[in-house]
Amino acid sequence: MPRFHARVLISLRPSVLDPAGEATRAATGRLGVEGVSRLRIGKAVELEIEAPDADTARSRVELLSDRLLANPVIENWELELSQIVTNGASLSA
């Protein structure tokens, strides 16, 4: 059974206030780095899944992203999927 590597990038929807991101942005200047005008904190979830083909793997991870990993009321998500080949490298799926 082919194995796939998925990375789900979860971000707060633009309309949702991110106080933790704003506090972090305020700290950037204290390191002497000027000009950071926007900083938003999200999550990255990495998982591996076995599936007969890339389309099946994609639809299963999409379901997980929509129903578990992210809350669509406040969050958006993007999925990166690649097939894991035997020598450990991955192919974009």
Added chain:
Amino acid sequence: MTIGVVVFPGSNCDRDVRWAAEGCMGIPTRFLWHEERDLSGLDAVVLPGGFSYGDYLRCGAIARFAPVLEEVAWFASRGGPVLGICNGFQVLTELGLLPGALTRNSRLHFICEPTGLKVHPGACRWLSDYGEAEAISLPIAHGEGRYQCEPATLEAMEQSGQVVLRYQNNPNGSVGDVAGLCNPTGNVLGLMPHPERACDSRTGGLDGQRLFASLLG
């Protein structure tokens, strides 16, 4: 009359709810472990505060899949009274029994203090013993209580009278000063304040008592 109190790994207000209901109000309770499915003999269900499943991923995100909640959702769909307090409110939104989501407080602090509220009972059966626009005080204790939803969702809930509890001095940045919401049929209430901590005169006010007393009416 028996109230079921759901206990998740990480719940920490389950015993407070039991004390409020049984010790202060004389209403028997039964703890419901998160893996249970038997709600027989229960007249109401409370999802208590705490940090269910460690609040990993998001508050309430994993609790939502607990076996007991399938039964609670079914119980609610048949008009059974369901109350979600603090983490329980977060679980109700993740479960989709109430709209929106609870997010990080706007000033990032965990806030633990008494807070002034206005009650707008409408059709909410949990609040039937309070007067319209009555001012009460209940403790809050949360880091993620900033209620968030689409403006159209809030507008619709305002119109239908589902915004049943509002902060007088919005402590966490919630849209519409929302402290508590009811479903359209009035049997499901979610709120961030802790009514169970306002039932015993030794620990503060008594403004939470009528919420539990409404079940007896």
